[in-house]
Amino acid sequence: MRREYVYLKVEEIPKHYYNVLADLPFQLDPPLDPETMEPISPEKLLAIFPESLIEQEISAERFIPIPEPVLKEYAVYRPTPLIRAAFLEEYLGTKTKIYYKYEGGNPTGSHKVNTALAQAYYNKNSGVKTLVTETGAGQWGSALSYAGKKFGLEIKVFMVKVSYEQKPFRKHLMNLFDGTVNPSPSNLTDFGKQFDESHPGTLGIAISEAIETVLKSQNAKYSLGSVLNHVLLHQTIIGLELKEQLKKVGLEPDMIVACHGGGSNFGGTILPFIPDLLDGKNIDLVAVEPESCPSLTKGEYRYDFGDTAGLTPLLKMYTMGKDFVPPSIHAGGLRYHGASPIVSRLYHEKMVKAVNISQEEVFNAGRIFAQVEGIIPAPESAHAIAYVMKEAKKNDKDSIVFTLSGHGYLDLSAYSINGK
Numbered sequence: 001m002r003r004e005y006v007y008l009k010v011e012e013i014p015k016h017y018y019n020v021l022a023d024l025p026f027q028l029d030p031p032l033d034p035e036t037m038e039p040i041s042p043e044k045l046l047a048i049f050p051e052s053l054i055e056q057e058i059s060a061e062r063f064i065p066i067p068e069p070v071l072k073e074y075a076v077y078r079p080t081p082l083i084r085a086a087f088l089e090e091y092l093g094t095k096t097k098i099y100y101k102y103e104g105g106n107p108t109g110s111h112k113v114n115t116a117l118a119q120a121y122y123n124k125n126s127g128v129k130t131l132v133t134e135t136g137a138g139q140w141g142s143a144l145s146y147a148g149k150k151f152g153l154e155i156k157v158f159m160v161k162v163s164y165e166q167k168p169f170r171k172h173l174m175n176l177f178d179g180t181v182n183p184s185p186s187n188l189t190d191f192g193k194q195f196d197e198s199h200p201g202t203l204g205i206a207i208s209e210a211i212e213t214v215l216k217s218q219n220a221k222y223s224l225g226s227v228l229n230h231v232l233l234h235q236t237i238i239g240l241e242l243k244e245q246l247k248k249v250g251l252e253p254d255m256i257v258a259c260h261g262g263g264s265n266f267g268g269t270i271l272p273f274i275p276d277l278l279d280g281k282n283i284d285l286v287a288v289e290p291e292s293c294p295s296l297t298k299g300e301y302r303y304d305f306g307d308t309a310g311l312t313p314l315l316k317m318y319t320m321g322k323d324f325v326p327p328s329i330h331a332g333g334l335r336y337h338g339a340s341p342i343v344s345r346l347y348h349e350k351m352v353k354a355v356n357i358s359q360e361e362v363f364n365a366g367r368i369f370a371q372v373e374g375i376i377p378a379p380e381s382a383h384a385i386a387y388v389m390k391e392a393k394k395n396d397k398d399s400i401v402f403t404l405s406g407h408g409y410l411d412l413s414a415y416s417i418n419g420k
């Protein structure tokens with residue numbers, strides 16, 4: 001058995017995103033206006049998002065064309081390879097074939113750039129000058145800073161303070177692409193000023209700060225790196241490519257796995273397979289989340305705010321509660337109290353599964369993967385690896401595919417203190 005790569009040509013990059021809302025046998029519960037608790041009007045969302053992205057958020061079109069300038073930028077790093085994890089299979093002594101779709105080989109090292117480029121393009125096209133956002137571990141902030149540079153937008157980032165301090169290199173990466181970064185809670189917003197110096201910050205607080213900044217600025221909009229329908233839509237480029245690659249090698253996996261923070265790499269990977277599921281195909285779609293922030297497996301399914309201040313519309317989702325402060329785990333990208341409404345509903349309908357994994361198991365798996373496969377996985381992605389290793393050891397499946405959402409070269413300090 002040898003390492004095997006399944007490549008697509010640049011011309012084979014999908015030309016459309018896939019919108020699962022067109023195929024779901026149910027309608028999602030609408031986002032609610034925090035002031036009236038009634039379904040929010042698209043006009044109100046215009047304060048923070050451009051019209052084109054609001055349209056995508058509620059679109060019923062099955063396929064949405066990818067604009068030419070975005071396709072051009074995708075060709076910098078797409079199509080991404082599907083790799084047979086032959087060395088991991090050998091290490092585990094398993095008969096289960098393991099493949100991974102590697103999303104780390106791009107300018108900022110994670111799948112987030114897929115939606116960052118699309119969002120930067122649509123905002124630029126509607127005359128926006130500045131995008132304000134939050135970032136956990138810094139992947140989203142770097143991806144948006146890069147995309148902002150490409151499409152000529154100013155990028156302002158509120159970065160969760162614990163990550164800002166643990167991971168200074170992502171700040172350097174954002175600065176390299178001319179993004180401005182502030183640790184959150186900050187004293188730049190009224191909301192941020194309420195917290196004391198020692199607060200580690202959360203994504204929920206950083207989102208509140210970003211939105212407050214947008215509402216007080218001219219020509220600025222807000223940008224979110226996960227959770228929302230249009231973000232998952234952009235990320236379906238992962239699953240669409242994956243389908244083509246699986247066709248090339250004649251593989252019908254028993255299981256598809258991805259880690260889960262807000263749901264964008266998981267959703268982007270599995271949503272294009274939902275029509276197969278609805279056609280009666282037997283395929284397990286599994287989201288893997290941290291034991292310490294188990295929104296799907298331990299959260300409640302109800303309406304909740306996306307942020308801590310309660311400025312965002314309420315979303316129907318699995319949530320730990322907007323005031324939940326997750327422990328300062330190293331997989332900063334998975335420290336979100338909620339989950340995407342699409343993934344939440346699919347989980348509620350038992351169309352997808354979810355599991356949680358301890359940090360120790362995650363780092364052990366990431367370490368082994370680096371040693372045998374030669375790619376250092378992001379701690380977030382190592383959640384998927386840990387679960388896949390467990391499943392492959394059972395030896396009861398023909399094949400498993402997972403998304404390796406990013407590399408861990410900027411998380412080396414976390415590896416050096418974890419999981420020996």
Ligand SMILES: *Cc1c(COP(=O)(O)O)cnc(C)c1O
Pocket residue numbers: 109110111112139140225226227259260261262263264265266333334378380381405406407
């Ligand atoms: C942000 C991030 C995640 C988690 O976000 P999702 O929206 O759930 O995909 C996972 N992996 C990496 C590498 C990330 O940067």
